[in-house]
Amino acid sequence: MRTFRTGRAIAATAIALAAVLGAGGWTADTQTAVTGPPPDSAAWTADTALGLRLPDPATTTPARVAAFFAGLTPAQQDALAARHPLVVGNLDGAPVRLRYRANTLALTAERTRELARATDPALTPQDHQAARTRAERYRTLLDGDRQILAFDPRGRGQVAEVYGDLATAARTAVIVPGSDVDLLTFDRATDPYGTPAGMARALYRATGGRTAVIAWAGYTTPVGVGVDAATEDLARAGATRLDRLLDGLAAGTAPQAPPTVFCHSYGSVVCGLARPTPARASALVVLGSPGMGVDSAADLDPGVPLYATARNGSDWIGDVPNVRFLGLGHGTDPTDPGFGARPLPATGSHGHTGYFAPGTASLAAYAAVALGR
Known part of the structure; x- marks a missing residue:
């Protein structure tokens, strides 16, 4: 049976x-799944510019992330977003408006990088086309008042x-x-x-x-x-x-x-x-x-x-x-x-x-x- x-x-x-x-x-x-903390997390955890220990994205719960940001001034929040946009933009529990701002910065930086790749003589024509395609996608995500809650260029x-x-x-x-x-x-x-x-x-x-x-x-x-x-x-x-x-x-x-x-x-x-x-x-x-x-x-x-x-x-x-x-x-x-x-x-x-x-x-x-x- x-x-x-x-x-x-x-x-x-x-x-x-x-x-x-x-x-x-x-x-x-x-496909290989993208897992773990956001890009640039190592630099984030090593950052002592504010005189504070920043929450480890790999281990800190979103509730504790929210509590951490609630204890910062708006200027301190903005400073972290400017220095680590890929972390702040993908950090669940961080203030939503701050994540939008961080992802605008991250998209802008990644678009600049892809535009440079699109004309890099060391790359192939296929690489140039792929870079142009990604740069255009980043441009569309930056258009108008789009509210980008997360952005991760990996994979x-x-x-x-x-x-x-x-x-x-x-x-x-x-x-x-x-x-x-x-x-x-x-x-x-x-x-x-x-x-x-x-x-x-x-x-x-x-x-x-x-x-x-x-x-x-x-x-x-x-x-x-x-x-x-x-x-x-x-x-x-x-x-x-x-x-x-x-x-x-x-x-x-x-x-x-x-x-x-x-x-x-x-x-x-x-x-x-x-x-x-x-x-x-x-x-x-x-x-x-x-x-x-x-x-x-x-x-x-x-x-x-x-x-x-x-x-x-x-x-x-x-x-x-x-x-x-x-x-x-x-x-x-x-x-x-x-x-x-x-x-x-x-x-x-x-x-x-x-x-x-x-x-x-x-x-x-x-x-x-x-x-x-």
Whole structure:
């Protein structure tokens, strides 16, 4: 009997892999997760210019970071942001406005560096083009009054942007994206509602500006459909970073309620493994989910309501069997009634990235959940 069950599980895994192989183009590339403290952390911890011991970004909780900055004068805060923009700009618990200022400085410096690389005779034409592409992305992030909450140029790059005012909004929300999202694909004109920035803008508008929304590309996502997308290694690393973000929001902002967290595609695995508590999240909403890395909603904190969006008929994620065996797959479909999530409609949505499109029943439902209705 045991042999039969093992064989059936192996067969199911093989079917899942076959579906993944045909769902959008298999890639054998694997990604190395960006983990640990922000860039320049060693210089930060060695800085004694203020006559104070600066909190170690690798070990200090966001709550203690918030308490540290609360004890500084505005001039001292500005001085630290100017000397260590990549640390302050990515330090969960630091004042939000200070992080915006620090990330403006960091983006400006990185853009200058990439422009220099774009004309460096020691580099290849491919290097020049890559540098120009990054410099242009940094320029767009510096345009106007964009509120960049996090910016990390390492690897494929990470970024987070705020729509609305975190300091005054009664409600907040966080968008956690899935595969193929990084610094360069965070916001794009094509497929706008498939990017965290596009999703955040749509939700912000759908709530009438009453919810501040964070578009969070703050973890290393899988590229394409392959081993990384079928396993949970990147999701575990992402869950740690999501936990710190939510802890930082709890420590550094004062909304009436913790954020509602919207988890798209592979991002729902990140959210499932993070398992936020009621102190850090008002609700979880999954959409286009391949599974959450848990067997049922009962494995998550019962104090955080879980909503699962009905899958539209043109979403390819429905072709991926919901198995979890030998480290492959992400478990039960959250839209399965037996999983225990509260259902949300998806009428009017199309494809894997259309759930935040204006006019859809899903976006209307997301606005209602974000507003606490």
